[in-house]
Amino acid sequence: LAKTTQPISMDSYEGQEVNITCSHNNIATNDYITWYQQFPSQGPRFIIQGYKTKVTNEVASLFIPADRKSSTLSLPRVSLSDTAVYYCLVVSSSGSARQLTFGSGTQLTVLP
Amino acid sequence: EPEVTQTPSHQVTQMGQEVILRCVPISNHLYFYWYRQILGQKVEFLVSFYNNEISEKSEIFDDQFSVERPDGSNFTLKIRSTKLEDSAMYFCASSAPAGNSNQPQHFGDGTRLSIL
Numbered sequence: 001l002a003k004t005t006q007p008i009s010m011d012s013y014e015g016q017e018v019n020i021t022c023s024h025n026n027i028a029t030n031d032y033i034t035w036y037q038q039f040p041s042q043g044p045r046f047i048i049q050g051y052k053t054k055v056t057n058e059v060a061s062l063f064i065p066a067d068r069k070s071s072t073l074s075l076p077r078v079s080l081s082d083t084a085v086y087y088c089l090v091v092s093s094s095g096s097a098r099q100l101t102f103g104s105g106t107q108l109t110v111l112p
Numbered sequence: 113e114p115e116v117t118q119t120p121s122h123q124v125t126q127m128g129q130e131v132i133l134r135c136v137p138i139s140n141h142l143y144f145y146w147y148r149q150i151l152g153q154k155v156e157f158l159v160s161f162y163n164n165e166i167s168e169k170s171e172i173f174d175d176q177f178s179v180e181r182p183d184g185s186n187f188t189l190k191i192r193s194t195k196l197e198d199s200a201m202y203f204c205a206s207s208a209p210a211g212n213s214n215q216p217q218h219f220g221d222g223t224r225l226s227i228l
Contacts, residue, residue, distance in 0.1 A: 043219030
């Protein structure tokens with residue numbers, strides 16, 4: 001399983017763009033990069049996933065360079081409600097049911 | 113948007129008692145999972161389930177734990193004889209068949225299990 005490293009915490013202000021970078025140096029060919037968000041006393045919520053280059057959906061963008069050894073989650077114009085823990089996970093697409101290995105995540109605090 | 117639902121939201125049980133946590137996965141999903149999160153700690157994988165059998169399990173998932181899909185909609189986690197250290201949030205997740213891409217797991221909001 002590829003190990004991921006991400007900052008323990010980040011602060012931002014409302015309306016700013018937030019970029020959270022994750023490193024995954026030993027990512028394998030079959031691995032996807034997946035990001036989850038977790039609010040206190042709630043389950044992790046899937047945000048976005050990608051394999052290479054750039055992926056964008058209605059809530060975030062994910063940038064993955066050519067070597068895939070890192071990725072950056074970009075949250076445009078954050079609000080107070082985006083305060084949460086953000087997890088970067090590397091998930092293998094080979095095999096059937098795949099366990100997710102969560103790290104400690106990045107605690108994002110959005111300030112007014 | 114379809115959701116994974118878990119009941120009850122909070123379960124309080126005496127040590128040594130059996131407890132069953134219930135989950136209704138998203139209807140067209142075929143892979144089911146249980147995770148737990150002890151207060152202030154990481155989310156930990158317990159078990160995955162596919163085609164009516166366990167696919168993978170972690171070291172945490174010992175003989176005290178079992179899973180079952182008793183009908184076409186529910187997925188349960190049973191702890192036979194609870195211990196104080198079983199106190200945690202338990203999350204159920206489900207995912208669709210992989211096909212040609214990685215299908216993300218979708219989580220419920222958990223059951224808080226408190227062992228007294």
